[in-house]
Amino acid sequence: xxxxxxxxxxxxxxxxxxxxxxxxxxxxxxxxxxxxxxxxxxxxxxxxxxxxxxxxxxxxxxxxxxxxxxxxxxxxxxxxxxxxxxxxxxxxxxxxxxxxxxxxxxxxxxxxxxxxxxxxxxxxxxxxxxxxxxxxxxxxxxxxxxxxxxxxxxxxxxxxxxxxxxxxxxxxxxxxxxxxxxxxxxxxxxxxxxxxxxxxxxxxxxxxxxxxxxxxxxxxxxxxxxxxxxxxxxxxxxxxxxxxxxxxxxxxxxxxxxxxxxxxxxxxxxxxxxxxxxxxxxxxxxxxxxxxxxxxxxxx
Numbered sequence: 001x002x003x004x005x006x007x008x009x010x011x012x013x014x015x016x017x018x019x020x021x022x023x024x025x026x027x028x029x030x031x032x033x034x035x036x037x038x039x040x041x042x043x044x045x046x047x048x049x050x051x052x053x054x055x056x057x058x059x060x061x062x063x064x065x066x067x068x069x070x071x072x073x074x075x076x077x078x079x080x081x082x083x084x085x086x087x088x089x090x091x092x093x094x095x096x097x098x099x100x101x102x103x104x105x106x107x108x109x110x111x112x113x114x115x116x117x118x119x120x121x122x123x124x125x126x127x128x129x130x131x132x133x134x135x136x137x138x139x140x141x142x143x144x145x146x147x148x149x150x151x152x153x154x155x156x157x158x159x160x161x162x163x164x165x166x167x168x169x170x171x172x173x174x175x176x177x178x179x180x181x182x183x184x185x186x187x188x189x190x191x192x193x194x195x196x197x198x199x200x201x202x203x204x205x206x207x208x209x210x211x212x213x214x215x216x217x218x219x220x221x222x223x224x225x226x227x228x229x230x231x232x233x234x235x236x237x238x239x240x241x242x243x244x245x246x247x248x249x250x251x252x253x254x255x256x257x258x259x260x261x262x263x264x265x266x267x268x269x270x271x272x273x274x275x276x277x278x279x280x281x282x283x284x285x286x287x288x289x290x291x292x293x294x295x296x297x298x299x300x
Contacts, residue, residue, distance in 0.1 A: 002231065003240040006224035011247045013217035014080055014089065015255060020210040022081050023203070025074040026195025028211060032073065033188035035215025036222065040185065043223050044178055053178050058171065062180070065167040066187025072164055073188065074195075075157035082150030085252035086260050089244050090129055090268040091154040096275050097122040098162035106166060118277045125270030128263055130155065177226050185219070238279045242272045 017028055044050040056062060080088045097119045103109040133151040171180050203211070228237050245268055252258035 002224050002228035003237045004243055006221045006228060007241060007244045008247060009217050009221040009224060011089070011244050011251060013214045013221060014085065014248075015251055016210040016214040016217065017077055018080055018085055018088075018256065020081075020203075020207045020214075023207060023211065024195065024199050024201060025078040025081075026192050026198065027200045028077040028081075028214075029070055029073050029195075030189060030192035031211035031215050032077070032218050033070075033185050033192060033215070035212050036219030037182070037185045037189070039216055039219035039223060040178070040181055044182075049178060053176075053182050056175060056179055056183065058175065059183075061167070061171055062175075062183035063187055065164060065171060065180075066184050066191060068160060068164045068167060069184055070188045070191045072157045072161035074192075075153045075160065079150040079154035079157060082146040083154065084258035084260075084264075085256055086245065086248040086258060086268075087129065087264050088150070088154060089248035090264060090271065091126065091151065092158055092161075093242070093245075093268070093271045093275055094123070094126045094155060094158040095161045095165070096278065097126075097271070098159055099165050100278060102162050102166055114281050115278055118274045118281070122271050122274030122278075125267040125274060126155070128267030128270065130267075132261065132263055181222050181226070233283070239276050242275065245272060 013032070017023075017032070020028070041050060041053075044053050076088075076092065079091070083091075100111060100115055100119050104111045130151050133145070133148045168180060249260050252260070
């Protein structure tokens with residue numbers, strides 16, 4: 001339930017950002033990151049963990065994760081403001097597929113044929129979703145078509161976000177979740193200010209309110225998601241991420257009048273099926289490793 005509520009809150013965040021219109025991506029990143037800090041700090045203060053939340057021995061690792069994360073967030077928000085909501089959400093599902101690919105390339109993890117097959121099938125699903133826009137790349141209209149640019153930004157964002165996930169994997173071995181989240185929010189807030197000379201715009205009161213709400217939703221969603229993974233194994237919780245596709249379809253239609261295309265529905269279902277298979281496979285391998293460790297423990 002915590003995971004489903006966190007997904008709903010994140011969809012709310014994306015809805016607020018999309019409703020704010022074509023605000024510069026760096027400006028959106030600032031609001032999303034800075035105002036996310038407040039609910040996180042309130043939560044840590046409630047748990048009496050605020051005093052040590054920023055304590056770390058790996059500041060440069062946090063900054064590197066922040067730099068990569070800001071790039072992914074900026075491109076993702078650019079895509080969100082230029083694509084129908086269901087499509088923007090569904091294209092982000094390429095990220096866990098690319099995590100598998102990058103884990104093999106950069107970390108040397110052994111990936112067996114089952115997961116490689118699931119990744120290949122999932123990427124075919126991403127291609128199906130993107131196909132109507134990608135066919136425009138061969139025409140002169142490509143760079144003038146906002147949806148084409150949105151799809152390209154969403155796919156690059158998914159790739160960069162997958163790299164960010166590998167950096168987080170490395171950080172969680174020695175850092176607490178609260179420390180990672182707070183360092184990221186602060187780093188992203190500071191880094192996004194560097195985009196200030198490149199065309200931030202004056203916001204209407206409604207736009208400002210929507211972006212502040214997006215920031216609060218981002219922080220609250222992070223807390224709920226962390227709590228979800230504390231109460232159950234990742235392999236149990238992770239598949240519920242895909243409820244965002246259903247929510248995206250409903251909210252996109254009711255709020256923005258976005259009607260899902262056949263390409264999006266077919267491709268989205270393929271990507272979801274591949275993602276769930278990868279999660280299931282990770283669970284099976286985890287159980288195998290646990291059994292192997294128990295069998296190898298000396299009796300006594």
